[in-house]
Amino acid sequence: MSVTSTDLITARNVRKRFGAREVLGDIDLSVPAGSITVILGTNGAGKTTLLRILGLLEPADEGAVAYDGIVPGVSTITYGASTRSPAQDQRYLPLRRQMLLAFQHPAVFSGSVLSNVTYGLQLRGMSRAEAEERSMSALRDAGIVERARQHASSLSGGEAARLSVARALALQPRLLFLDEPSASLDPYGTKLLEDLLLHMRDDLGMTAVIVTQDIFEARRVADQVAFLHEGRIIEQAPRDAFFNEPRDDRTRRFVAGELLV
Ligand SMILES: Nc1ncnc2c1ncn2[C@@H]1O[C@H](COP(=O)(O)OP(=O)(O)O)[C@@H](O)[C@H]1O
Numbered sequence: 001m002s003v004t005s006t007d008l009i010t011a012r013n014v015r016k017r018f019g020a021r022e023v024l025g026d027i028d029l030s031v032p033a034g035s036i037t038v039i040l041g042t043n044g045a046g047k048t049t050l051l052r053i054l055g056l057l058e059p060a061d062e063g064a065v066a067y068d069g070i071v072p073g074v075s076t077i078t079y080g081a082s083t084r085s086p087a088q089d090q091r092y093l094p095l096r097r098q099m100l101l102a103f104q105h106p107a108v109f110s111g112s113v114l115s116n117v118t119y120g121l122q123l124r125g126m127s128r129a130e131a132e133e134r135s136m137s138a139l140r141d142a143g144i145v146e147r148a149r150q151h152a153s154s155l156s157g158g159e160a161a162r163l164s165v166a167r168a169l170a171l172q173p174r175l176l177f178l179d180e181p182s183a184s185l186d187p188y189g190t191k192l193l194e195d196l197l198l199h200m201r202d203d204l205g206m207t208a209v210i211v212t213q214d215i216f217e218a219r220r221v222a223d224q225v226a227f228l229h230e231g232r233i234i235e236q237a238p239r240d241a242f243f244n245e246p247r248d249d250r251t252r253r254f255v256a257g258e259l260l261v
Pocket residue numbers: 018023041042043044045046047048049050
């Protein structure tokens with residue numbers, strides 16, 4: 001992990017309910033700049049919901065999330081009953097533009113694979129020629145350039161995951177959120193994705209939050225790990241401390257591959 005004193009994201013006391021059910025509670029999470037944070041947890045733990053809240057797609061019910069040093073004048077979002085969803089609030093558009101979210105089932109726009117990458121660049125004011133050049137280079141690095149002219153909706157799951165990676169490479173967001181990125185990738189695609197993540201962190205200074213159920217993937221890419229269980233963060237620690245000296249017994253059992261009930 002690069003040595004830095006800055007936390008790019010700080011979540012405090014975040015709560016989220018769906019109807020009467022609380023799916024996230026007491027969430028405190030810090031995401032250091034220039035690092036890869038892995039949110040680890042079993043099915044239904046609340047990982048996707050937490051990622052959507054951090055990525056400003058979904059409002060929390062309570063708590064606050066601070067985004068430091070990303071966009072001047074935009075820092076903390078404090079949630080309450082009257083808070084509009086940041087996804088609809090124009091004030092947060094500059095902040096949202098510094099983020100890229102890629103989900104387990106990537107949402108691809110209609111149009112070609114290439115236009116799926118150029119779209120975000122042109123939205124940010126880049127000329128078409130420049131956007132295409134940069135996008136082709138990103139598609140090449142993501143191992144999917146031969147599909148550039150193909151319709152994006154015709155991609156296989158693994159190819160769509162590569163398209164998500166190409167978008168991240170082309171856009172170079174300050175913050176990258178990935179939800180189970182390797183779920184639909186074969187081992188070769190997973191290796192490519194993980195290498196690209198490390199490259200984006202080390203050479204582009206990008207900060208990433210990655211959700212996974214895979215402890216081996218967490219070991220390979222994480223600088224720090226947060227273990228989410230039944231809507232609570234049980235433990236957050238640097239990678240080696242998390243895996244070698246887990247403090248919580250539930251973390252220890254999860255890391256040992258024992259099923260949590
Ligand atoms: N839009 C929604 N409406 C109601 N319940 C939801 C919604 N989204 C998620 N949930 C519920 O919240 C819990 C956490 O979901 P999720 O964040 O997707 O977990 P994970 O990604 O860890 O599998 C699950 O029980 C899920 O059914």
